[in-house]
Amino acid sequence: MIKALIRIIRWTGPYKKRLALGCVCSFFMTWATAAPVLLAAWLLSRVAEDARGIRELDPLWVWWSLAAILACVAARFAFSYGKNRLQESIGYEVAPDDRIKIGNVLKRVPLGYFSNVKTGDILATATTELGMLELQGMKMVDAVVNGYVNLAAVICFLFALEPLAGAAAIAGTAVSCLALTSVNRVSARLTPASHEATEELAGNIVEYVRGLGTAKSYGHGGAAMKPILATVERLKRARIAIEFGFTPRNVVHLCALKLASVGVVAAAVWGHACGSVDLWVLLALCAFSFTVFSGVERVNDSAHMLGDLNDVMDRVESIEKARPIDADGRDALLADHGIELRDVSFSYDQEGGKKALEHVSCVIPEKTTCAIVGPSGSGKTTIANLMMRFWDVDEGSVLVGGRDVRELTCDSLLRNFSAVFQKVYLFNDTIENNIRFGCPGATREQVAEAARRARVDEFVRELPEGYCTVVGETGDALSGGQKQRISIARALLKDAPIVILDEATASIDPENESLIQEALSELTRGKTVVVIAHRLATIEHADQILVVDGGRVVQRGTHEELLGQEGTYRRFVEIRSRAEGWRIGGAPAGDLREEPTDAS
Numbered sequence: 001m002i003k004a005l006i007r008i009i010r011w012t013g014p015y016k017k018r019l020a021l022g023c024v025c026s027f028f029m030t031w032a033t034a035a036p037v038l039l040a041a042w043l044l045s046r047v048a049e050d051a052r053g054i055r056e057l058d059p060l061w062v063w064w065s066l067a068a069i070l071a072c073v074a075a076r077f078a079f080s081y082g083k084n085r086l087q088e089s090i091g092y093e094v095a096p097d098d099r100i101k102i103g104n105v106l107k108r109v110p111l112g113y114f115s116n117v118k119t120g121d122i123l124a125t126a127t128t129e130l131g132m133l134e135l136q137g138m139k140m141v142d143a144v145v146n147g148y149v150n151l152a153a154v155i156c157f158l159f160a161l162e163p164l165a166g167a168a169a170i171a172g173t174a175v176s177c178l179a180l181t182s183v184n185r186v187s188a189r190l191t192p193a194s195h196e197a198t199e200e201l202a203g204n205i206v207e208y209v210r211g212l213g214t215a216k217s218y219g220h221g222g223a224a225m226k227p228i229l230a231t232v233e234r235l236k237r238a239r240i241a242i243e244f245g246f247t248p249r250n251v252v253h254l255c256a257l258k259l260a261s262v263g264v265v266a267a268a269v270w271g272h273a274c275g276s277v278d279l280w281v282l283l284a285l286c287a288f289s290f291t292v293f294s295g296v297e298r299v300n301d302s303a304h305m306l307g308d309l310n311d312v313m314d315r316v317e318s319i320e321k322a323r324p325i326d327a328d329g330r331d332a333l334l335a336d337h338g339i340e341l342r343d344v345s346f347s348y349d350q351e352g353g354k355k356a357l358e359h360v361s362c363v364i365p366e367k368t369t370c371a372i373v374g375p376s377g378s379g380k381t382t383i384a385n386l387m388m389r390f391w392d393v394d395e396g397s398v399l400v401g402g403r404d405v406r407e408l409t410c411d412s413l414l415r416n417f418s419a420v421f422q423k424v425y426l427f428n429d430t431i432e433n434n435i436r437f438g439c440p441g442a443t444r445e446q447v448a449e450a451a452r453r454a455r456v457d458e459f460v461r462e463l464p465e466g467y468c469t470v471v472g473e474t475g476d477a478l479s480g481g482q483k484q485r486i487s488i489a490r491a492l493l494k495d496a497p498i499v500i501l502d503e504a505t506a507s508i509d510p511e512n513e514s515l516i517q518e519a520l521s522e523l524t525r526g527k528t529v530v531v532i533a534h535r536l537a538t539i540e541h542a543d544q545i546l547v548v549d550g551g552r553v554v555q556r557g558t559h560e561e562l563l564g565q566e567g568t569y570r571r572f573v574e575i576r577s578r579a580e581g582w583r584i585g586g587a588p589a590g591d592l593r594e595e596p597t598d599a600s
Contacts, residue, residue: 004184004310005144008137011313015090019141022087026146029079031153035072037287039065045280087138095134101320102126108324108410111390112348117319120203125319128198129312140305147296154292161281164267169292172260176296179253186245187307194242195311197235204228257293264289325392329409334401334416337497337528338366339387344396346386356382357551359396364544369529371539373572374548380532383548384500387530388417400498418491418523422503424483426475431460432467434475434486438494446493454489454519456482485516492523499524502532536573545569 012019043065046057106113106122151173159166204227268285271277277285346357357379364370372380385391386398389405398405405413418438426434435447435456442450451457451467459482463469475483484504491499504520533539540559547555547562547569555562555569562569 004306004313005141007313008133008141008306008309011133011137012090012094015093018086019090019138022083022090022138023142023145023149025079025083025086026142027149027153029076029083030146030150032072032076032079034154034288034291036069037291038284039069039072041284041287042280044283045278048279083142087142091134091137095130098130098316098320099126102316105320105322105324108326109322110325110392111385113322115348118199118203120201120206121199121315122319123206124195124199124202125312125315128202129195130316133309133312133316136305137309140309144306151293151296158264158285158292161285162267162271162277164271165264165285168263168267169260172256172263172293173296175256176253176260179249179256183246183249183253184307186249187242188310190238190242190245191307191311194235194238195308195315197231197238201228201231201235204231257296261289261293264292324410325389326406326409326413329407329412331409331412332403332407333412334403336366336401337416338401339364339370339498339528339530340399341383341386342397342399344386344393344398346382346391346394348391355394355551357386360548360551360553361396362546362553362556364528364530366528367526368543369524369531369541371531371533371542371545372548373532373534373539373545373569378548379551380548381502382551383546384419384502384530384532387498388419388500389413416496417498417500418494418496419500419502420484420487420491420504420520420523422484424475424480424487426471426478426483426486428470428473430468430470431456431463431486434471435489435493438490438492442493447489450489450493451486453492453522454485455516456485456489459485485519488516488519488523492519496527498528498530500530500532503534504531536577547572 009016009019043062046055046061102122102125151169155166155169155173158169208225208228265286268277268282268289272279272282340363341360344357344360345355347355360379360383362370372383374380382391386393387400387405389398389408389410392406400408400413400416427437431451432444432447435451436442438450439446447467448457451460460466460469469477471477471483471486475486478486488504501520501524531538531542539545542559544556545559545562546553547567549568555565555567557565563573
């Protein structure tokens with residue numbers, strides 16, 4: 001419990017001073033609440049003595065006592081206001097910084113990180129679990145720190161009034177602390193299973209929503225729910241186990257404090273009977289005994305919650321400490337924009353599985369076009385991913401502008417790249433902002449010009465809200481071809497010196513295909529271009545063509561050179577010619593369509 005408390009205090013960072021001042025306000029608020037009880041007990045004892053003729057009560061003391069009680073009530077609300085202003089908002093100020101930090105870490109980790117850490121785990125940690133820390137963290141610090149600080153002060157007060165009452169309070173507190181320590185141990189043992197089930201449930205729900213259309217089309221909507229139902233059952237069992245683990249310990253904790261309260265009253269009565277305790281002290285202790293432990297009684301919930309929060313902080317830190325792929329990189333400007341792969345080998349399986357690329361070498365001079373062709377799974381997209389440093393090579397090196405990409409930060413490397421993929425991702429924002437993502441500082445006129453060049457304006461004019469139309473989650477409100485054109489407009493606006501086209505025209509409808517090809521020609525003019533495509537019209541004019549098969553470059557050369565050689569490329573062209581109605585060395589005849597992209 002103490003460990004979790006210290007971690008939460010450290011988590012507050014620059015707000016520690018406010019947290020401490022809030023705890024001071026809470027301390028005085030507690031005593032401002034208790035003081036009226038003591039004053040009332042003293043006044044009642046004086047009234048009783050006056051009624052018995054022992055000592056005459058000066059009426060002025062009544063008014064002074066009432067004024068003091070009113071002052072304590074006012075002080076209580078003042079300290080409560082101060083505590084809330086200083087302390088309650090700290091969690092809401094720190095948690096957003098953590099979420100931004102998580103976002104910054106995730107954009108710099110290698111893509112392999114997401115193979116090892118599930119999306120649901122990240123989602124639950126950054127939302128639900130961090131939200132629990134945000135809401136409960138400061139309350140737990142206040143409950144535990146002030147609960148025990150006030151109890152220590154009260155016990156000192158009890159010892160001053162009646163030592164036997166102080167001893168009873170210490171005995172009850174000791175038993176209570178042992179019970180709470182046991183609660184904390186149970187929480188540390190059982191809470192991780194609950195959090196794991198929560199994270200798995202988040203991932204299952206995301207997967208269910210994504211695959212619901214496919215499940216329905218096969219009539220298996222119920223089957224798709226099975227993982228969710230199984231995880232819900234796991235979560236239920238984990239939560240019930242936590243409650244059953246806490247209940248007996250909570251009972252011991254509360255019984256110890258209630259028995260201590262009885263002991264305080266018994267000690268006060270015994271002292272009064274023996275003549276060592278005044279009447280006002282007896283009344284005060286009787287009134288005070290069942291509230292003196294109220295702050296510590298609530299710590300049982302805090303002990304469990306602190307175990308929960310400790311596990312949450314473990315999960316947040318595990319994400320924040322993920323090593324960025326460019327941890328050793330430096331910002332640098334590139335002298336030119338040629339690309340070179342030197343004896344590159346790479347495997348997606350970091351434990352030494354099958355190689356996606358083996359000993360691949362190539363040189364792409366600046367302002368030239370290199371087409372990469374090959375069967376599905378041959379490694380074409382992998383080569384492009386390594387150029388943009390989405391992954392790091394296992395062996396060899398990738399150079400851009402003569403610099404090993406491992407020497408650069410991702411930001412300084414990727415500012416030189418624009419990429420257009422077949423699978424386009426759009427944000428749930430307006431069309432204008434989705435295009436502006438390529439260059440956040442662009443003016444509306446620059447966005448409109450990029451949209452015009454990519455032929456986006458042709459369908460935007462038909463939308464009621466024009467460029468202010470919200471495209472929906474992942475762009476679901478638009479067709480595949482419309483999303484593709486927005487992606488091309490985004491790349492045009494960025495105007496980077498290196499362009500990656502990965503099956504970039506696969507989703508374009510035939511009516512707009514020639515227009516988009518014109519836009520792509522504008523995009524790639526004067527740039528270093530890497531094209532991954534199956535289409536002959538896209539690749540035949542490339543300055544060089546790399547033929548990749550089985551993770552190796554098996555042929556390289558121009559279209560004409562490779563046609564003159566027996567091998568993979570010639571067979572590829574013959575197959576594509578039959579599929580597209582081409583004649584080798586001739587012009588296209590008929591409708592020309594892309595094949596679906598591969599996921600190499």
